[in-house]
Amino acid sequence: MIPRYSRPAMRDLWSEQRKLEIWLQIELLAVEALANAGLVPRKDCEVLKSRASFDLERCKELERTLNHDVIAFTTCVAERVNDPASRWLHFGLTSSDILDTAFAVQLVQAADLLISDVKELLTAIAKRAREHRDTPCIGRSHGIHAEPISFGLKLALMYDEFSRALQRLENARKTVAVGKISGAVGTNAHLSPAIEAQVCRKLGLRPAPVSSQIVQRDVHAEFMLALALVAASVERWATEFRHLQRTEVLETEEFFAKGQKGSSAMPHKRNPITFERLTGLARVIRGHAITALENVSLWHERDISHSSAERIIFPDACALLDYMLVTLTNLMQNLLVYPENMRRNLDLSLGLWHSQAVMLALIRKGLTREQAYEIVQRVAMQTWEAKHAGRTDADFLSQLKQDAEVARYLDSKEIDRICSLKFHLRHVKTRFRKVGL
Known part of the structure; x- marks a missing residue:
């Protein structure tokens, strides 16, 4: 990844140098495991652990000829070990x-x-x-x-x-x-x-x-x-x-x-x-x-x-x-x-976000869902019309309180109680607890 969108620790982790360091670690762990099993002389294992290293530029040079990155790596390590013990590198x-x-x-x-x-x-x-x-x-x-x-x-x-x-x-x-x-x-x-x-x-x-x-x-x-x-x-x-x-x-x-x-x-x-x-x-x-x-x-x-x-x-x-x-x-x-x-943005929609609360209140009063929905939608559309006409009563609560059909079921105090911001946010604390906040 280009430096513009990467950070040093992650870049270093994926560098060629770091990759080959891990390769060497695995090669030596394999030799050590073989020595523990009695399949490789312990002294050869110790020689490898003390001498094994690599040079990144030499690995690249070898790869240009060998066209195989792992063989280039093991060849480079064997060169630097410079001992017969290197025959156990990559064994099996x-x-x-x-x-x-x-x-x-x-x-x-x-x-x-x-x-x-x-x-x-x-x-x-x-x-x-x-x-x-x-x-x-x-x-x-x-x-x-x-x-x-x-x-x-x-x-x-x-x-x-x-x-x-x-x-x-x-x-x-x-x-x-x-x-x-x-x-x-x-x-x-x-x-x-x-x-x-x-x-x-x-x-x-x-x-x-x-x-x-x-x-x-x-x-x-x-x-x-x-x-x-x-x-x-x-x-x-x-x-x-x-x-x-x-x-x-x-x-x-x-x-x-x-x-x-x-x-x-x-x-x-x-x-x-x-x-x-x-x-x-x-x-x-x-x-x-x-x-x-x-x-x-x-x-x-x-x-x-x-x-x-x-x-x-x-x-x-x-x-x-x-x-x-x-x-x-x-x-x-x-x-x-x-x-x-x-x-300010809350107020832009003229209190119309109370529509569901009013609809449910009407249902509780005995209306069917379809009847309640129709009443509330009609009042909501009236509110928009009042807004477009530039009238001072262009808000949902005012329109509700003026509506004769709504008044048959809900008085002004009930509308005020139903249409409150506090009502909508009363369970926020519970949600915070549920996510561990």
Whole structure:
């Protein structure tokens, strides 16, 4: 991933240097397991442990001739060991024993970074949700005013979604924490399952119950799908806050730093560019998920059609999601919230968001649902007509109190009691408790 959309810790994890360090660790663990089983002289094992190293540039030089990255690596290590003990390097192994097991180590470490990111994001969301638990705003369905909610409740919904994101990443970490040291076609013909188990255990992995030349790619597809789902959650909330920053809405706003510029042509602009950036990056990860799914179908015990794609999509997706989560955390910590605009927007729909409460009150008075619906809809349409006519009684409560048919069932005091903001928000505290806020 380009540096613009990645952070140092995740970049380092997916660097060539780090990958080869893990390869060397696996090679030495395999030799150690063989020595423990009495299959390799202990002194040779100690020679390898003390001398084994590699030079990245030498590995690249060898690969240009050999056209095989693992053979280039083992050749480089053997050169630096410069001892007959080097014959035990890669003994009984196939390239994918190293590649897939190292890949699992990298994915687990990447998952740990992402899990930490989500936990920090949850802390930021929780703080803002508690701050605005009782801040009323309008709820919207189809982009149209529906009924009141609180801004804190909206953020509680966000908190709950990223709590699920955390669970997904934890589950994905568990799924992908699987290695294999089972040889060329997964039969353990040259290294026993006991050797495999010992190596995997020391790496914090479990051995695949059964494998071919590789760990099956549905495992990795599941991991990528988890990343894509978390990215989709980031996109969902980035989109929400982009809408809330529209000039005519302006209930929240992405913070605008001192000295920042919004447009090369229009000096007045303050755009939600960071939320927009997150929206775009989610699309990239979603595309990588398609590739991961296509990697599941390989020939027989293995081909390498998946390999070239994986070298791109997994480092990219992990780096992008890490960047996205940390960026969203910063946005939430610094989000500008305008309660007065929320109240203004509540008033734009003339109290019509009380319509369901009035309809249900009429049903309780004995009307059928159809009768109650027709009465309330008629009064609602009258309210809009009064608004368009510029009349002073252009609000839903006034129209209700003036309506003779409504008056047969509800008096003015009943209407006032039913049509209160407090009524709509009376269970917000309960919802907060249910999500752990």
